[in-house]
Each structure stands twice: as structure tokens, then as C-alpha cells.
Amino acid sequence: MARAARARQDRQRSAAPRATGGRVTIHDVAQAANVSIGTVSRALNGRGGVHPETRRRVLATATELAYDPDRAARELSNRRSVAVALSVAHGYPRLTPFFVLFLQRFSDHLADSGLRVQDVPTGSDGLPERDADAFVLLGAHPDDPRIAHAERLGRPFVLVGHHPGVRCVAPDDEAGGRLAAEHLLRLGHESLLHVSAMPHSQAYADRARGFDEAVRAALQRSSALAVADDGTPLSGYRALRAHLEAGSCPTGIFAASDELASGCMTAAADLGVRVPSDVSIVGFDDLPEVGTRLTTIRQDIDALARETVTLLREALQGERIRSLRLPVSLVSRGTTAERR
Amino acid sequence: MARAARARQDRQRSAAPRATGGRVTIHDVAQAANVSIGTVSRALNGRGGVHPETRRRVLATATELAYDPDRAARELSNRRSVAVALSVAHGYPRLTPFFVLFLQRFSDHLADSGLRVQDVPTGSDGLPERDADAFVLLGAHPDDPRIAHAERLGRPFVLVGHHPGVRCVAPDDEAGGRLAAEHLLRLGHESLLHVSAMPHSQAYADRARGFDEAVRAALQRSSALAVADDGTPLSGYRALRAHLEAGSCPTGIFAASDELASGCMTAAADLGVRVPSDVSIVGFDDLPEVGTRLTTIRQDIDALARETVTLLREALQGERIRSLRLPVSLVSRGTTAERR
DNA sequence: CCCACTTCCGTAAACGCTTACGAAGCTGAT
């Protein structure tokens, strides 16, 4: 042990570069900033008891050395070991591309913050499992039984979606709907159609409300509505196709998700309706897969995941309930044009 | 140190249950099996120098206590730190449900085996990144540029798919195709259709070959073919719909994937064709999402992921190239019936 | 009967991090 201590000491004091296989460790940062590893850790994790000047110096050298804390070590040390269970909303039997993206970000942020996911039953549709320490509920429709259930369980949880009175984080769906309407209206479109999978989620409902309010404000009437079975491209395709075959011919379409939008574009193509010259289409999400061409409402998935983790930690520490709405923005690409 | 050593000793000797927050550690197993933690580790990891009888006892107590090695600790200790990059095949711009499932399993097995994924650019379509230590290529079509590229790079890689001369693992697609054909033929169907997204992957080509050979052997002629744009349900829908609207009416359909099959089922429904009374449909993959109703060719995704990790480790250790074909089986459910 | 060799196993260091504890330095009140 005396030997070990000396070795560690040596390593800390020695000016020679460490031989840890290239990895920059907390020791390197400590050495470079002329402090101890304890101080580095405290500075980096925002713990108290560090002189502001010291903190600044540590942070600076850390970024300079491109220090990236080792996750395994952090997890092992933290032993925060919260088993986070993810549950996909009822009515979302499938794992949407959106959720896949979210999940990636989410587990990154979770690991970064020293927490660990023990169990990620992504496919599970039903109510959250008993043996988890915390829950993340993905999506919610207004009377989601999982919410009452999670509350009854008394375990910390956060909802990715929107529901009054619970800790939740969601994009500003209503504002997004409004943005879409205003964009279409500004381009001169008055024959409007909203394609949505409405009953399934609060998000869809909010998007519809924002869209509808803006439309009513401008035109004193509502737009038409085509309801898709679920949120898949195929459901969007069938919804629009059926609508067009029934004889109506909108010039502006707001699809409640990029997936629906992609189905709509295919349907339009199959029926000889050209985008954007015959009809303009606005999506929602800004998924990278379809996104390169589509005019859409962009939401920041990474921020969504990050804030989910923040709220989750707050929940774990029993802090006051707080909810977040994340801003969205319209990105105008090739599928909208002025009405001819 | 004397203090620490004694503490550890105490913990090891003491009969009292450990207070590690419920987690069963290697110490618990050691204590229960009356050996040291070193021996437990060696026994569990198949290292040499353990008496068979001792090994047996350790293994027994480990399973009895439901010992589950801590990943973080294992990673930290192992420090094998291989940066594995995943690359999705050209022509598969999207992350299919199949790959999502695969990915989950894959990273589990990777972590279990002490390796660590540093970078998983799942969405990346192009050629593998320069800074990875190893690659996993997902899917391949016959002239996949990524294969030549990976070989040129000289870094270990394994292909999930099939290609001569490289380390690869794949389900027995050809046998699967044959199974589907034989099933349909056995039910008396002779007016057959194959729905596929053929040019995109070797897997689809192999499935088609197996199917076609069995069909030719029985009927002395090929089945009809409907080509879908990609592998999505929507593409399957459009392919079948177009085919049926063109006037042909098959009684047995083999869709090259469950996703295609699900689109086919919707198309049939939309056109008033009943499954399975009017037409029988066989899928491929056995995805849990669509799988509860669909007659399909089952492949073992977990095994696929496990073997991928095995081959990856072999590649990392420079062992001889070896390829695997995993068995598939037909599971008969509600979408096939005897020809009326 | 002893020694070399092998087989089996226990000990403790190491992986990179967090954090409890305590030491050192400073402030201001006495």
C-alpha cells in the first residue's frame, strides 16, 4: 500500500506524460491545473467549496486537454444505480424514429450525469414495472392510465409529453402548430388540411389546437382534418389518399409529424399531385431521415433528452415539480411554395 | 490500509449479509462458495487454473445467488476500450425495427463481454469513420463499397449480412425463403407472389433465391415478383396494391420482411382481399411488433447479436476468418391457410 | 527423503472516479 501510494504520488507529481493509453484522466487535469484530483472533481461537478478562480482554471484546463470523464469509473464510483424504466405510451405500440433518436440522446445524457440505466424495456406498452426506481414516460394522451399509476406508485417519474400537475418536458407543440399555420397562410394558402393521428397523444392534440387557432384567427373557419390510424408513413399515406380520392383538393397541408408528412408526400406523388407546386406540405419534428427536403417544425431532440435527465435528477432529489416547454422553430425547405 | 484490508477481510469472513444495497457482488459469491474473489472471477470467465470441482461449485452458487457482474466495474477493470463504429448499409437509409432490436442486443452483449462501445453512429450511411478501432457493418448488397473500404483500412470488422471472404454472420436467408415456399406449397397455393425490395441487400436476394428454387422445383415455373422501393410497410403496401390493381390475384404471398408483410396486409384489407381466406401471407424476421398474428420466418436476433460480438472479438484478436449462418424456422400463425 | 515442478487458489494492486474527513489558511471578535 505504501508502494501504491507512492506510485500514485509519483504519477501525480511527475512531469512525464502518463502512460494510460492515451486517455486523459482526472489526474492529468489535476496536474496541469496544479490542484488535486479532488478539487478537479468538485469543480467539474459543480460541488461547493471551490474557489471561483480555481474552478475557472480547472474548467479551462479540462476543456483544453479535452478531458472526457470515464463513464464506467463514474458509474462505479457514484453507485447512484437508479433503475430507470422507460415506458412507451399506450397507443404508440411502435418505437417511432423520433423516440429512437430521443433514446440515444437520453442514455448519453443519463450516463454523462453519472446515473445508470439498468433496464430499458423500450418496447413495453403497459404500465411501468414494479421494480424500477424511476420512470420516464414517453408520450401521453390526455387520460393516460400510466400517469395515475406512476403517481400511485409514489416513485419519481418524468413525462416526455404534456400533462398538468406532473413533472414533464415537451416541445411547444401548440406554438409549432401556430407556426405551421402562419407559414402556410403567409404563402397565401386558404384551402388547408391537417393530417394527424389525433386521439393518440396530447402532443398531436396540442399541435392541432395551435394550428386551428391560427387558422380560425385568419380565416374565421377551421381547416379540414384527415385522421390517420397511427403515426406511421403508411397511415399518413392512406389518410391523405382517401381524403384526396374523396374529392377535396387542399393547397396547404400540415402533417402532425414528419413521418405522416412523408406518407403524405408519397400519396400526393401517387395521385399526380405535385409538391410544392400543387400542394404545400409542412411536417413536424425535423427528423434527419426525411428532413433534408421537408419544410417542417424543428424541435431540439437533444435538448429534450437533456432536460429529461435534469428533471429526472430533480425528481430523484425530491425537488419541487417543474415543467418545461421547449421552443420550436420553422425551417423552410423545399415542400412549401406560394399559392399559384 | 491496514484498516481497509481488515474491513475487507471482515466483510469476506463475516456471515452477516453484506450491506451493498441489495446488489450481489463477487464477494458474496466467493463467501458462499468458500473461495476467494479471484477464484470466482477465474471460474466465471473460463480462465484456466481452477479445479473442475471448484468451478462447478462457483458456477452453481453464482446462479443460485443470481449473481450479475457489474458492468461498470468490469469495464473499468478490463479497459479493453475498443471504439466500435456501426455503419448502416447503403440503400438502408433508415434504421429498421430489425436493426433497432439488433442494436439493443448487440450493445448488451458487447458490454457483457467487457468491451465498450465508444461511438455508435447508427444513422451514418456512408463509409466507416476513420477513428474507430473496429467496425460492424449492418446489411450489405452485393457490391457494397464499404466492404472494400473496410478491408483497405485494415481494421477488424464484421458484417451482419453475407459476403464471400469476409467475416460475417447472417441468418440462413436462403433456407428461410425455401421454408416459406414449402409452407405455401404444402397449403396448396400455386399462384404465388414474392414481394421484395430486392436490389437493396444481399439478404433479400438470398431469400428470393431460396423461395424461387423451391417454387421452381415444385411447379416448374417461377412465382410473380412485386418490387417495393425500400423495405418500409408503405413500400410494401404500394407494391402489392399496384400488383393487385394491375389485375393479378395471387393466393399465396411471401413478403421478404415483416415490415413489407405488414404493408401487404393493409393493402389487401384496403382492396377487400381477406387474409388468410383469400390470400395467405408469409413474412420474414418475426418482429415482435407485427409478429403476434403473422405467419413468418423466425430469426433469432439475440443469437445474431451474440455471434456478432463473438466474431468481433475474434477479429480483434486476429484469429482466422470465420463466418456463420444462423438457422431460421417457420412459425405458423394466423395469416396462412389452405387454399380454398 | 528431498527437491523440482505442476496445479490450484488467495492476496492485493489497478482501472478512473467521487466524496468524507481533516488540515491549513484566513477572517473577525474577543
Added chain:
DNA sequence: ATCAGCTTCGTAAGCGTTTACGGAAGTGGG
């Protein structure tokens, strides 16, 4: 000048695992 109390920081233990090293049996040959 002294001391309590605060702030700031260094030290080292500990998270659960793997593995190098060496010790203790057991085996066989001289």
C-alpha cells in the same frame, strides 16, 4: 494575541471487477 468559525483544498477510501504474483499443496523422479 488567541481562538472560533469559515472557506478552500489535499488525502485516501471505496465502488466491483480482473489479473499478476506468489504461496501452499500435491506429484514424481532422483
